[in-house]
Amino acid sequence: MSVKLTEEQNLIVASMRELMTRENWDDYFKECDNEHKFPERFCKELSELGLHQIVNPVEYGGLEENAMVTFVAAWEEVLRLGGNAACIWFSSTYPVILREGNEKQKKIALELMETGLTKVGNAATEPGAGSDLGAMQTTYTRKDGKVYLNGQKTFCTDATYSDYLIVTALDAETKTKYTNWFVPTNAEGVTIAGLEKLGLKTNSAGEIYLDNVELEEDDMLGAEGAGxxxxxxxxxxxxxxxxxxxxxxxxxxxxxxxxxxxxxxxxxxxxxxxxxxxxxxxxxxxxxxxxxxxxxxxxxxxxxxxxxxxxxxxxxxxxxxxxxxxxxxxxxxxxxxxxxxxxxxxxxxxxxxxxxxxxxxxxxxxxxxxxxxxxxxxxx
Ligand SMILES: Cc1cc2nc3c(=O)[nH]c(=O)nc-3n(C[C@H](O)[C@H](O)[C@H](O)COP(=O)(O)OP(=O)(O)OC[C@H]3O[C@@H](n4cnc5c(N)ncnc54)[C@H](O)[C@@H]3O)c2cc1C
Incomplete structure (x- = not known):
């Protein structure tokens, strides 16, 4: 394939080049990597240039056409010039909530997006369920109009840094429905421990313990069983x-x-x-x-x-x-x-x-x- 970018796409790529050549970012990335810090300042700059929003649903500022190709062209330039990719997941986490979430969840996502930072992590993997996610044991149980999450998740990117997690759990009663829950990380019963890792150090990794975490029905993300x-x-x-x-x-x-x-x-x-x-x-x-x-x-x-x-x-x-x-x-x-x-x-x-x-x-x-x-x- 020979990629021919449009004039608008070339302008977006040029704005990325301008950001990357404006200063020597490498010292900052080195520091973030050594100290296992999310590169907040860089992520905010990319957000201000609109990079994160390109693949949003159109009603939330995403491009109507060729959104993913534009996103690829912009990131290609950022990374070619030494950019750090820690915040590339901004563009996959938030759009899911804006697409699948209820009004309450969308409002939270939009507020978090305003920070320009990735504040939502995905928690699917468990100690006994890695490649085989179907083996997950984390459950949700309904009692007196509330929902309770119990289980353990592991290796979750940005978990120690996030305000919310998308937790996939199995219904305790029938053990047939995998459902996603939008869980505040400061909820009672949520404990998160950081993990060391070989690479990708500018994203944290977390082990998450869920001990009778009380949720409301409208904390469900998307339809029941569709998680x-x-x-x-x-x-x-x-x-x-x-x-x-x-x-x-x-x-x-x-x-x-x-x-x-x-x-x-x-x-x-x-x-x-x-x-x-x-x-x-x-x-x-x-x-x-x-x-x-x-x-x-x-x-x-x-x-x-x-x-x-x-x-x-x-x-x-x-x-x-x-x-x-x-x-x-x-x-x-x-x-x-x-x-x-x-x-x-x-x-x-x-x-x-x-x-x-x-x-x-x-x-x-x-x-x-x-x-x-x-x-x-x-x-x-
Ligand atoms: C840096 C990092 C970030 C991550 N971020 C997240 C996150 O944000 N959220 C989240 O939920 N999870 C996350 N994960 C978890 C990741 O998805 C799992 O680590 C991955 O799916 C593998 O699971 P596992 O490590 O348990 O390995 P296992 O599934 O136990 O596999 C061990 C080895 O066996 C091989 N294997 C397994 N089954 C088969 C088979 N049928 N045939 C052949 N070989 C097989 C595997 O390929 C692997 O080589 C992250 C992991 C890492 C390392």
Whole structure:
């Protein structure tokens, strides 16, 4: 695919470039990464430029046409120039509430969006239910007109930082309906403990304990029993977004490595003149081109409503693994400079590694893609 951006899209991309070149953001991202802090100042700047709102429902400021392609083009530029992707999930969490929520929940989401920060986390995974979310044990029980949540969630992004969580739970009575609940993190009975992790350190990770958390019926998000399906659809878009930020990080690492290959002199000439280095750069470029095509095609499918789970799984699997290989090659070219001294390529490498688990593991992506291919050709 050859992407031709419209004039309006090019203006949005230019505004991202202006933000990224206005100051040296890397010191700030380094500090946030070292201190495990969400990059609030950066997230607010992106919000002011309207990046987060692009994929909102149209009545809440989203673009009427080509919203996802525009979102991809804008983030591509932000990430190419070294941006941090911690707040990329702003654009998947809030739209779900604006689409599925009742008036009370939408009002809360709109107020939280005004802060320009990601203040809502998703809590589906449990200690006994990772890839197999159907095995979840967290339940909701109705008693005297109230609803009570009990259980434990784990590995939840931004949990320690959020004001609300979207908690998926199973009805205690029939154990058949998976339903989403919009839960304030300061509700009595909610305890959240932070977790250490290898990468993605600018997003927190949390273990959540739910002990008889009392809710009202109107804290339900979407229809009863629809929680799981609602999330499955959103997971497809999120998988394209996972591919996008890993691609963006790899693109930045590639450009750093290609520039360095021209500057670094060993044995009397630039290392970029060595064919072993050129081989790496050639393979990196080919992989980046494939990733880009796959992501823009996926974005077009999101925009016209044709994205299916097979494509979404392929996009996440290919892009995250290829991004890991490209970033690894970039570190090889940058050598000591990349490994020591907190280079952004090394942070990208760690973040991409963690992304091969978050949002669905490589293996689950392969299984989803494989099943969809077999199904497509079953009766042909
Ligand atoms: C950084 C990070 C952020 C996350 N954020 C969130 C979040 O915001 N909200 C949330 O709810 N969850 C979140 N998660 C959880 C994430 O979705 C799970 O970690 C992931 O689905 C895998 O579950 P698990 O870690 O329990 O591994 P398991 O499911 O136990 O898998 C262990 C290994 O076995 C493999 N495996 C499992 N089943 C099969 C099979 N059938 N065939 C072949 N191989 C298989 C897996 O691929 C993996 O390699 C996050 C995780 C990480 C690492």
């Amino acid at each position: 799981f399906d609602m999330q499955k659809n959103d997971f497809n878009t999120e998988r394209v977004v996972s591919g996008l930020y890993c691609y963006g990080y790899a693109l930045c690492a590639f450009e750093d490595a290609a520039k360095y290959a021209n500057q670094r002199v060993q044995f009397g000439e630039a290392i970029g003149r060595q064919q072993l280095i050129q081989l790496k750069l050639a393979n990196m470029k080919a992989k980046l081109t494939n990733m880009r095509n796959m992501i823009y095609d996926g974005a077009e499918m999101v925009d016209d409503g044709t994205l299916d789970k097979g494509y979404a799984a392929m996009c996440k699997y290919y892009c995250v693994v290829a991004a890991q290989e490209v970033t690894d090659d970039a570190l090889q070219i940058l050598a000591g400079v990349g490994i020591c001294g907190d280079h952004r390529a090394s942070r990208a490498w760690r973040d991409i590694r963690a992304s091969r688990i978050s949002g669905g593991t490589d293996e689950m992506m392969i299984l989803t893609l494989g099943r969809s291919i077999v199904k497509e050709y079953r009766n042909k």
